Amino acid sequence: AQTVTQSQPEMSVQEAETVTLSCTYDTSESDYYLFWYKQPPSRQMILVIRQEAYKQQNATENRFSVNFQKAAKSFSLKISDSQLGDAAMYFCAYRTLPAGKSTFGDGTTLTVKP
Amino acid sequence: DAGVIQSPRHEVTEMGQEVTLRCKPISGHDYLFWYRQTMMRGLELLIYFNNNVPIDDSGMPEDRFSAKMPNASFSTLKIQPSEPRDSAVYFCASSRQGLNTGELFFGEGSRLTVL
Numbered sequence: 001a002q003t004v005t006q007s008q009p010e011m012s013v014q015e016a017e018t019v020t021l022s023c024t025y026d027t028s029e030s031d032y033y034l035f036w037y038k039q040p041p042s043r044q045m046i047l048v049i050r051q052e053a054y055k056q057q058n059a060t061e062n063r064f065s066v067n068f069q070k071a072a073k074s075f076s077l078k079i080s081d082s083q084l085g086d087a088a089m090y091f092c093a094y095r096t097l098p099a100g101k102s103t104f105g106d107g108t109t110l111t112v113k114p
Numbered sequence: 115d116a117g118v119i120q121s122p123r124h125e126v127t128e129m130g131q132e133v134t135l136r137c138k139p140i141s142g143h144d145y146l147f148w149y150r151q152t153m154m155r156g157l158e159l160l161i162y163f164n165n166n167v168p169i170d171d172s173g174m175p176e177d178r179f180s181a182k183m184p185n186a187s188f189s190t191l192k193i194q195p196s197e198p199r200d201s202a203v204y205f206c207a208s209s210r211q212g213l214n215t216g217e218l219f220f221g222e223g224s225r226l227t228v229l
Contacts, residue, residue, distance in 0.1 A: 033216035043203065045220040091157065095216045101170055102147070102218055104157040 002027045003108050004094050006105035013082045018066075021077045021108045023092030029053075033095040034068065036077045039107070040088040048090070051075065079110075087112045120206050122219035128229050132194040133139045135224045137206030138187055147218065148181055148191050149205040157205075163189065164211075171175070 003026045013019035025034070036047045036048040051068050059066050063083075069090045079086055092105040119138040127133055139146050147162040161171040166183045174181070178197070183189040193200055203225045207218040 035217065037218075037220075042222075044222045045205065045207075045218075047217050050215060050217060093218075095218075097216070098211060100215075101159055101162050103159070104149075106156040 002029075002094050002096070002103045004092050004105040006092055006108050008108045009106070010109045012111045013079070015084060016113050017082055017083055018078060018080045019082055019109070019110065020035070021079075021090055021092075023075045023077070023105055025073050025075065025092070025094050025103075026071070027094065027096075029096060031097045033097065034066075034075045035093040035095065035102075036064070036066070036075075037091045037093060037104075038086075038088045039091065047105070049077065059094060082112050084112050084114060086110060118206055118208050118219050118221035120224050124225045124227075126227045126229065129197055130195045131228075132192065133200075133226060133228075135191040135195045135204050135206075135226070136212075137189045137191070138222060139189070139206070139208030140204055140210075140219055141187065142199045143208035143210040143219070144186070145209045145211065146183060146189050147207040147209075148189070149207065149221070150204060152202045160191070182198055183220065193226075196226075198228045201226055201228050 005024045032053045034051045037045045038048045049061045049064050063080045065078045089107045089109050091107045095102040104105045121136045148160040151157045160173045161181045163183045181191045203223045205223045207220045
């Protein structure tokens with residue numbers, strides 16, 4: 001069974017600074033998706049960034065980027081120029097291919113200090 | 115296009131009562147997932163459907179929980195009888211194979227409180 005581990009229950013960052021959230025996963029599959037989702041206090045989960053396992057290039061979406069290390073089964077999220085609106089719980093998730101179930105980590109609560 | 119729609123947003127009920135949560139996935143999506151979120155257990159997958167057929171229900175806690183998807187645009191999660199430990203936020207999510215993105219689109223969740 002696939003597992004996703006987020007070892008940082010809480011993280012804090014100063015506004016405009018950079019923060020990295022960690023995620024490791026365990027799988028025997030060679031092809032899969034990895035995601036970071038954001039859950040703000042409003043509760044609805046939204047996608048931050050996606051990485052296909054077959055792609056070696058790290059995904060980037062504006063201020064958000066990942067460091068994907070397939071051999072190490074590591075998938076960290078870097079948030080640059082942190083903004084107050086980035087405060088939320090962030091979930092790392094794994095999804096099997098072809099489209100199957102998604103497994104989520106326990107989440108990291110990010111606080112952004114003004 | 116409307117997102118995933120869940121109802122009710124909030125439900126407060128007494129132990130022993132039947133609870134029905136509803137979900138309308140995004141039109142054209144062929145996968146539907148039910149998750150439960152609690153502080154203690156995080157986000158747990160309860161069951162998921164593909165083309166209205168349950169594929170994996172191994173996360174359903176016990177026989178008190180049941181889920182149906184009678185058609186492509188509607189699913190229910192039923193708890194009967196409800197217990198205080200069922201108190202949680204229940205999320206429905208949908209996705210579409212073929213878009214090749216794997217992304218799940220979530221509803222706003224149904225917060226259930228069982229007294």
